[in-house]
Each structure stands twice: as C-alpha cells, then as structure tokens.
Amino acid sequence: MPDAAIGLNAVIVAVTEEVPRILTVRRELAAGGPAEDALPFGPLEPETDRTLDRGLRRWVREQTGLDLGYVEQLYTFGDRNRDPRESHGGPRLVSVAYLALVREVSVSGEARWRDWYEFFPWEDWRDGHPAILDRLAPALDSWVAAAPNPRSRQERRERAEIVFGLGGVAWDGERVLERYELLYEAGLVPEARRDRIERGEADRLPPEDAEPLPARAMALDHRRILATALGRLRGKLKYRPVVFELLPPTFTLLQLQRVVEALAGVRLHKQNFRRLVETGGLVEGTGRQDAQTGGRPAELFVFRREVLRERPAPGVGLPGLRRP
Amino acid sequence: MPDAAIGLNAVIVAVTEEVPRILTVRRELAAGGPAEDALPFGPLEPETDRTLDRGLRRWVREQTGLDLGYVEQLYTFGDRNRDPRESHGGPRLVSVAYLALVREVSVSGEARWRDWYEFFPWEDWRDGHPAILDRLAPALDSWVAAAPNPRSRQERRERAEIVFGLGGVAWDGERVLERYELLYEAGLVPEARRDRIERGEADRLPPEDAEPLPARAMALDHRRILATALGRLRGKLKYRPVVFELLPPTFTLLQLQRVVEALAGVRLHKQNFRRLVETGGLVEGTGRQDAQTGGRPAELFVFRREVLRERPAPGVGLPGLRRP
DNA sequence: CTCGATATGCTCAAGATGAGCATAGGAGAT
DNA sequence: ATCTCCTATGCTCATCTTGAGCATATCGAG
Structure with missing residues (x-):
C-alpha cells in the first residue's frame, strides 16, 4: 500500500x-x-x-x-x-x-x-440581509448564464437558488460549505484563480474581478475547511449542548443568546429563546445576579447537565433555527 | 512529515x-x-x-x-x-x-x-423492545458496579443510562456508536477480548462470556465503522431526502415507510407518515397504481425534487423520529 | 358476497411556535 | 428625588404541528 x-x-x-x-x-x-x-x-x-x-x-x-x-x-x-x-x-x-x-x-x-x-461575510444575517449578497447575486447570475448548455444552465440556476436562498428559496444557515464551493467554482473567490495558476492551468482562468469581494482568503484549501466547520457547528448547536463549551461556567441568558446568535448568524426572539432554554431544562438559575452592564440585573445561569438524561437531543434547536 | x-x-x-x-x-x-x-x-x-x-x-x-x-x-x-x-x-x-x-x-x-x-440486534425496535436488551441490562449493571471508585461508578451509570435508555431515559436511535463503544469497553463484544490478545495485553482480559451475545462480530474495528454509519444514516434521514437513494424510482407510500422504518429501527404511525411526506412535498403521486400485494391498490409515487427549493432541510423527520 | 388486507381521508385534543404586550428593577442624568 | 433609558422577566394568544384514532374505499380469495 x-x-x-x-x-x-x-x-x-x-x-x-x-x-x-x-x-x-x-x-x-x-x-x-x-x-x-x-x-x-x-x-x-x-x-x-x-x-x-x-x-x-x-x-x-x-x-x-x-x-x-x-x-x-x-x-x-x-x-x-x-x-x-x-x-x-x-x-x-x-x-x-x-x-x-x-x-x-x-x-x-x-x-x-x-x-x-x-472570511464569510455573506453568512452573517444578524443585521439583516448582508449587503454583500447584493453584489454576489449578479455575479452568480453571470455564472449561471455562462453555462455551456441549457441543461447545465438549469442546474446552475437551481443550485445557486438553493444554496444562496435566491428566487424565493429560504436561506439555510448550515449550507456554508456549499456556498463557498459554489463561489469557488464560479471563480468568485481569489483561491480559485490562485489554485489554477499554481497548478499550471493558467488557461481557463476565471476573469480577474475588478473589485474583489470584501472577504478574506486563506492558504491552500483552508477556507473550505473553515466553511465545513462553520456549517457543522451551526448544525450541531441545534441538537447538542455544545454552546456551553464556549461560555464561562456561569452566564446570563442574554449572553447565551448572543453566543448562539453569533454562531448561527441570525437574531432570535428573546422571550422565546428564554422559554426554550428554561422550559427545555438546558439551564438552571443560580439565584445570583450579574454585575450587569446597564439595565435590570440579570440572573446568572449554569448549564444543567441532567438534561442529557431527560431529552435525547438537547440543544438550542429553537425558533428560526429548526430543521424543517 | x-x-x-x-x-x-x-x-x-x-x-x-x-x-x-x-x-x-x-x-x-x-x-x-x-x-x-x-x-x-x-x-x-x-x-x-x-x-x-x-x-x-x-x-x-x-x-x-x-x-x-x-x-x-x-x-x-x-x-x-x-x-x-x-x-x-x-x-x-x-x-x-x-x-x-x-x-x-x-x-x-x-x-x-x-x-x-x-451486528446490532439491540438496535431494532420494530417489534418492540428487543429481547437482547434484557440480557444486556444486567451485564451493564455489573460493568457499572465494577468501577474502581464511586465517582467512576456514577459516570458509568449515567453513561449506560443515557446511551441505552435505561432508568427512564428515552432511547435515542442515533447513538449507535456510543452503544457499541460502551459494550466494547465493558468487554461485552468479542472484539474487546480479541484485540487485547492480539496486542499482547493478555492480562486485563475481560472475563469470557459464558453465553456470548447473539450478535455477529467483525474484523478489526469494522463494527465500529458500521455503527458510525448506522448512526449517521439514521440522523441524516431526518433532514435530507436520502431514503430515495435506496428506493426504486417509483414506489408506494408503504414501501417508503418500510424502508424508513428498517433504517430507523422503529415503527411509525402510518397516517401521520403519509401526511408528513405528502403535505411536506417530498413525494408526488404518478396516478399509476401498484401491481399490489393484496388489499386495495396503492398509488405509485416519485420523489419530488422541487422540495429542495421549498424547504431548507427536507427529510422524513417525522413523529417519533424528531430530534427534541 | 363476505372476509381479510391494505389504502386513503378526516377529525381532534394536546403541545409547540411565533409574535407581542406589560411590568420589574437597576444606573445615570436632571 | 424623580425622570429616563435600558435590560430582565412574566404572560397571553393565535396559529401550526404532532400524536392518535375512527371511518371508508378497493382489491383478491374463498
């Protein structure tokens, strides 16, 4: 071997x-x-x-x-x-x-x-529709239009719509890798050009973008790896209590929510989030309060390990994040 | 390197x-x-x-x-x-x-x-609680009791309860690998003995079971790999339309249900399953009927690809299979 | 034509979800 | 002191989803 x-x-x-x-x-x-x-x-x-x-x-x-x-x-x-x-x-x-x-x-x-x-500015929807998508959409359209035949054009269109949530398709936060790979294939990330040059395929270069995307590239295929990680973490969040690995042992519900939002890339309804994690038994109050940052003091919570015995797949699989 | x-x-x-x-x-x-x-x-x-x-x-x-x-x-x-x-x-x-x-x-x-x-007889719950679990439970108890100290005993108990759904914990069909790994650690599968012998660790052998489990072993760590596959497939079923890879292009709803049940290892409520896949847009009727096997003829269905555009994570994530 | 078997349609209670209103309890400004 | 701003927290309610069942349709075999 x-x-x-x-x-x-x-x-x-x-x-x-x-x-x-x-x-x-x-x-x-x-x-x-x-x-x-x-x-x-x-x-x-x-x-x-x-x-x-x-x-x-x-x-x-x-x-x-x-x-x-x-x-x-x-x-x-x-x-x-x-x-x-x-x-x-x-x-x-x-x-x-x-x-x-x-x-x-x-x-x-x-x-x-x-x-x-x-590295992935199009993945952050916390402040609404990311502006960069308005620049990506026409570029994707060109990629679709540049397909060699009608059948391939149809496939490209469908794929772009599904992974980027265009044409009425809902945005799926977990498809991070698929989005990156599509951008790579479409020649919209610098790695695509770089790799072709390094491999001596200097023919068939994608056109150099006059105005490159305001996103950071990475060495080798590392941005692909990173995309895999982000997608996986977004998925896992929903059915395993992994967020708590990122939080201090004791935290307020808003801190918890902000971390989830940071990873998921979307904003969540505060009261519903609270209801979810509290009635879901994911956390329990300590009675102590936060040395807060303005506003009414918040109670400090801890992760409730017993939830692992109570529910098969505990996670923050909440509103707007759910699977189907 | x-x-x-x-x-x-x-x-x-x-x-x-x-x-x-x-x-x-x-x-x-x-x-x-x-x-x-x-x-x-x-x-x-x-x-x-x-x-x-x-x-x-x-x-x-x-x-x-x-x-x-x-x-x-x-x-x-x-x-x-x-x-x-x-x-x-x-x-x-x-x-x-x-x-x-x-x-x-x-x-x-x-x-x-x-x-x-x-290879995993304890994973098939289609005819109710698998009989083999009644033999496993006491063996797991012995493993818990054999822990070197109270803390480790507590950890073993909790782990056994969570992965095998003992002591009131719900059975989670996806934890196939965790179950196999626990059985391996507990010396309840022949691979555990075999590997120790092959590695020359003939001390510390688990006691040879008088009556080995009625399950088939595999070479090397292949049963571990198989357990990984089963768990992954059970999970994926719920949010990606992978079942259709296993079915002929055209099928009845009962055929579809049977395949899902075979993989998931549980029985599903027929009418609800039907409602799920039909209203969920996963399949569409062809108008043609099945050359059936007794009973009223069933309509033949096909997978509806458009569902990929309509829902972010289409799958048979139905009753009793859901995550939380 | 009745039985057995499966397909298919429909209902309904309970629970989960999505969205909002209202009140509580702090800090700093006036 | 009290006003204002801010965040926390409690509660409601319409709507959708889930879990479970009843009822009826349509075939083949006896």
Missing part, C-alpha cells in the same frame, strides 16, 4: 464580544511567497501519537500554548494537489480536520484570532 | 424486503487465522486517485462489480493498532470510511449482503 502523509488541521473557535473567532496563523507557503492566513496545522506522528486527536492536541499545545477541551473530527480532505508542493514531488497530503471549542483567548506564538465572518 | 498508509472503507447499504443490508467480505486477517466478516476496503492510490471518493469507487468496482451512486464521507479512523499488523512492523494505517447507498443487490466476487441488525 503506497504511503502518504497525514496532516491534522484545527479549526479552533471562541466567541468573545458577540464575535465568533477562529485561531489563525500566518504562513508563507510558497517559500518567499506572500504570507497568508492559514489554519493551524501539524503532522501526525505515526510513531508517538496514539490517536489522531491526541496528535492534534499535542501540536496545538506546542504551537499556541492552548490546551484543547472539546474536540470533534470534522472531515478528511484528500484531493490531489490540495497542497501545491505535491506537484513538485511532495507526498500526497491527506488532512484530517478537527473542530475545537474553547473559552480562553490568550494565545502564544504567531497565532491570532480572527472574526470568522471576515 | 512521516508517512502512513491511507485505507478506504465502504459501508454499502441497501434495503430489500424490509431488511437493511450491508455488503461484507470474508477475510482472513491473521494469515491462516479464522475468516471474519469485514467491510470492503482498499488502499488509496496516491498517484492515480484524484480524490478519496474516486479511489473508493474504483476499487469497489474492481472488487464487487458495483458502481456506487450516492457516497458520503463518514469518519476517519486512525488509532494506533487498529490493524494488528501494525505491531509487527506494518505502517500506521489510517482509514477513511464512506457510506454508500445503493438500490441494486447483485454483487460479484466474494462479497455478500448481511442484515445489519445481525
């Missing part, structure tokens, strides 16, 4: 000040090339790492000083030429990506936190 | 006669050892396989003659010593497992179809 190299990628998420953040590093991938944002990554040491996630925790600690708590495997990326160094004799690189949720934000080394909506 | 070998595993699912089946092969893993059921697996060819799932499709075709349609990545298994050959100088083997859904059942080669509930 021929060999390949196994890499491990980490999407490390924290939420502070109502901003969901991910930990990034700066990397020069092409030696001497431009530095780009990248997800932290490291190798699996086949000899010493007993499991994949132990390997991950090991080098995350080494690189950033962070001790990961909640960790979950996301997806394994193995397309050829994910890393351009492969085409110059490097080994086939297969990367197993993980999602980690943390509370702390102090990191050491070259790591820094970034608002994940800088 | 040190090298490792990448394997690909396929959990290939079909449903016929209300039985969910998976494709297995017989393998002698220890040369000269006993033949065991295994999932089909093959290597990734780093040079020729452009993507992981292409590699998978390639060797599944080679090994079984099957052309896969719907394929979805499941999970990547990378613990050390998954394959005992590693401890004899073999390379670290990391396997990417895939779930595939097919309609056909004719296979060539050494492959054969097996009822997946032979």
Whole structure:
C-alpha cells in the first residue's frame, strides 16, 4: 500500500464580544511567497501519537500554548494537489480536520484570532440581509448564464437558488460549505484563480474581478475547511449542548443568546429563546445576579447537565433555527 | 512529515424486503487465522486517485462489480493498532470510511449482503423492545458496579443510562456508536477480548462470556465503522431526502415507510407518515397504481425534487423520529 | 358476497411556535 | 428625588404541528 502523509488541521473557535473567532496563523507557503492566513496545522506522528486527536492536541499545545477541551473530527480532505508542493514531488497530503471549542483567548506564538465572518461575510444575517449578497447575486447570475448548455444552465440556476436562498428559496444557515464551493467554482473567490495558476492551468482562468469581494482568503484549501466547520457547528448547536463549551461556567441568558446568535448568524426572539432554554431544562438559575452592564440585573445561569438524561437531543434547536 | 498508509472503507447499504443490508467480505486477517466478516476496503492510490471518493469507487468496482451512486464521507479512523499488523512492523494505517447507498443487490466476487441488525440486534425496535436488551441490562449493571471508585461508578451509570435508555431515559436511535463503544469497553463484544490478545495485553482480559451475545462480530474495528454509519444514516434521514437513494424510482407510500422504518429501527404511525411526506412535498403521486400485494391498490409515487427549493432541510423527520 | 388486507381521508385534543404586550428593577442624568 | 433609558422577566394568544384514532374505499380469495 503506497504511503502518504497525514496532516491534522484545527479549526479552533471562541466567541468573545458577540464575535465568533477562529485561531489563525500566518504562513508563507510558497517559500518567499506572500504570507497568508492559514489554519493551524501539524503532522501526525505515526510513531508517538496514539490517536489522531491526541496528535492534534499535542501540536496545538506546542504551537499556541492552548490546551484543547472539546474536540470533534470534522472531515478528511484528500484531493490531489490540495497542497501545491505535491506537484513538485511532495507526498500526497491527506488532512484530517478537527473542530475545537474553547473559552480562553490568550494565545502564544504567531497565532491570532480572527472574526470568522471576515472570511464569510455573506453568512452573517444578524443585521439583516448582508449587503454583500447584493453584489454576489449578479455575479452568480453571470455564472449561471455562462453555462455551456441549457441543461447545465438549469442546474446552475437551481443550485445557486438553493444554496444562496435566491428566487424565493429560504436561506439555510448550515449550507456554508456549499456556498463557498459554489463561489469557488464560479471563480468568485481569489483561491480559485490562485489554485489554477499554481497548478499550471493558467488557461481557463476565471476573469480577474475588478473589485474583489470584501472577504478574506486563506492558504491552500483552508477556507473550505473553515466553511465545513462553520456549517457543522451551526448544525450541531441545534441538537447538542455544545454552546456551553464556549461560555464561562456561569452566564446570563442574554449572553447565551448572543453566543448562539453569533454562531448561527441570525437574531432570535428573546422571550422565546428564554422559554426554550428554561422550559427545555438546558439551564438552571443560580439565584445570583450579574454585575450587569446597564439595565435590570440579570440572573446568572449554569448549564444543567441532567438534561442529557431527560431529552435525547438537547440543544438550542429553537425558533428560526429548526430543521424543517 | 512521516508517512502512513491511507485505507478506504465502504459501508454499502441497501434495503430489500424490509431488511437493511450491508455488503461484507470474508477475510482472513491473521494469515491462516479464522475468516471474519469485514467491510470492503482498499488502499488509496496516491498517484492515480484524484480524490478519496474516486479511489473508493474504483476499487469497489474492481472488487464487487458495483458502481456506487450516492457516497458520503463518514469518519476517519486512525488509532494506533487498529490493524494488528501494525505491531509487527506494518505502517500506521489510517482509514477513511464512506457510506454508500445503493438500490441494486447483485454483487460479484466474494462479497455478500448481511442484515445489519445481525451486528446490532439491540438496535431494532420494530417489534418492540428487543429481547437482547434484557440480557444486556444486567451485564451493564455489573460493568457499572465494577468501577474502581464511586465517582467512576456514577459516570458509568449515567453513561449506560443515557446511551441505552435505561432508568427512564428515552432511547435515542442515533447513538449507535456510543452503544457499541460502551459494550466494547465493558468487554461485552468479542472484539474487546480479541484485540487485547492480539496486542499482547493478555492480562486485563475481560472475563469470557459464558453465553456470548447473539450478535455477529467483525474484523478489526469494522463494527465500529458500521455503527458510525448506522448512526449517521439514521440522523441524516431526518433532514435530507436520502431514503430515495435506496428506493426504486417509483414506489408506494408503504414501501417508503418500510424502508424508513428498517433504517430507523422503529415503527411509525402510518397516517401521520403519509401526511408528513405528502403535505411536506417530498413525494408526488404518478396516478399509476401498484401491481399490489393484496388489499386495495396503492398509488405509485416519485420523489419530488422541487422540495429542495421549498424547504431548507427536507427529510422524513417525522413523529417519533424528531430530534427534541 | 363476505372476509381479510391494505389504502386513503378526516377529525381532534394536546403541545409547540411565533409574535407581542406589560411590568420589574437597576444606573445615570436632571 | 424623580425622570429616563435600558435590560430582565412574566404572560397571553393565535396559529401550526404532532400524536392518535375512527371511518371508508378497493382489491383478491374463498
């Protein structure tokens, strides 16, 4: 069986000040090339790492000083030429990506936190319809129109409508990856051009955009990995009590709501949210009050672990977030 | 970056006669050892396989003659010593497992179809509470009692109750993997003994069960992979129209219901199921009728693709299957 | 033509959801 | 002191969804 190299990628998420953040590093991938944002990554040491996630925790600690708590495997990326160094004799690189949720934000080394909506501005609907979608829509239309034949045009149209919620289709917050992949295929993200050039496919380049999208790109396929993470987390939120990994042990209901909103990218009805988490048994009051920030003091709550015994799939699967 | 070998595993699912089946092969893993059921697996060819799932499709075709349609990545298994050959100088083997859904059942080669509930008899609740659970419950109690300290005992009890729905906790059909892993840890499946012996940990063996569970074991960690697949499929059913991958293009509502029940492992209320899929826009009548099997003829339905435009997460997320 | 079997239509109580109104209890300004 | 602004918290209500059942339709077999 021929060999390949196994890499491990980490999407490390924290939420502070109502901003969901991910930990990034700066990397020069092409030696001497431009530095780009990248997800932290490291190798699996086949000899010493007993499991994949132990390997991950090991080098995350080494690189950033962070001790990961909640960790979950996301997806394994193995397309050829994910890393351009492969085409110059490097080994086939297969990367197993993980999602980690943390509370702390102090990191050491070259790591820094970034608002994940800088990478996906179209995903944040908390202030209503994101303005960037008005710029994307016509670009998507051109992509549809540029299809080589009517059948393919029809497919493109349907796909664009479904994933971007156009033409009356409802927006589905979980389709983060599908949206990114469509933009990539349509040549609307810089990675599309860059990858083609790096692979020597300088023919068939998408037209360089006069005015590039106001979104941050990433090295390699890391924005794809990040999109996978965001989509997965949005889904998981609804049926597993993962938000609490991102919150201090004690919090107010509004703090909880703000974190959920930050991840889900939508605003929620306050009273209904409260009803959901309280009558759903997800939290319990401590009797203590918040050293608040203006307004009537709020009660402090804690996560109620017993809910795991009471309900099969406890989460904040609430109004406007529900599945069907 | 040190090298490792990448394997690909396929959990290939079909449903016929209300039985969910998976494709297995017989393998002698220890040369000269006993033949065991295994999932089909093959290597990734780093040079020729452009993507992981292409590699998978390639060797599944080679090994079984099957052309896969719907394929979805499941999970990547990378613990050390998954394959005992590693401890004899073999390379670290990391396997990417895939779930595939097919309609056909004719296979060539050494492959054969097996009822997946032979591997997990406790997962089939279609005829009510599975009898095997009455045998498992006391064995789980012993495992809880055997905890080294009160704290660990409490944790074991809570875990057993949650995953097996004991002590008033509701049964959650999706926790297939958690149940299998608990049984493994508790030494209640033959793989637990076998793996310890193969790793030379012949001390600390779980006691050999006088009367082994009436369930089929698998080679390596393949039953774990299978459990992952079953759990994932049960979950996905509820919010993506994947059942239709397992059905002929045209089907009656009862056929559809039977397939869903076979996968979910529970019986559903017929009229409500019908209401759900019809008013939910998942299917549409063809006007034609079934060459039926006794009783009033049933209308033939087809999957209604337009539902993808109308609802964000269409699936059979119905009564008794819902998340919260 | 009656029975057995399945299909299909319809009802209804209970619960969940979506949206809003009203009141409580703090801090800082006047 | 009291006014104002702000957030917390309690409560209501119309509407939709769910869970469960009854009733009727339409076939084949005896």
